[in-house]
Amino acid sequence: MYVGRTLEQLKDVPLTDWTVEELAYHFDTMNLFEEYLNDNGTTVLQMVESEIDQRGGLPHYGGDYEHPATVTYE
Secondary structure (H helix, E strand, O other): OOOOOOHHHHOOOOHHHOOHHHHHHHHHHHHHOHHHOOHHHHHHHHHHHHHHHHOOOOOOOOOOOOOOOOOOOO
């Protein structure tokens, strides 16, 4: 579950001041609904994607398809 600032709270904050978690969450969310976004929403999505690219992409936490995370149950 995402715990952080909403898009409403971030609307006047420069993208350079967003956390990586905020960029990742809002990118994923807007990307899911991309076909329903208006022109302004599409512009914001492109700006978020550009900021992620400028930061070198998103960090990988845990596993991925080729390198699954190990889960230990005690």
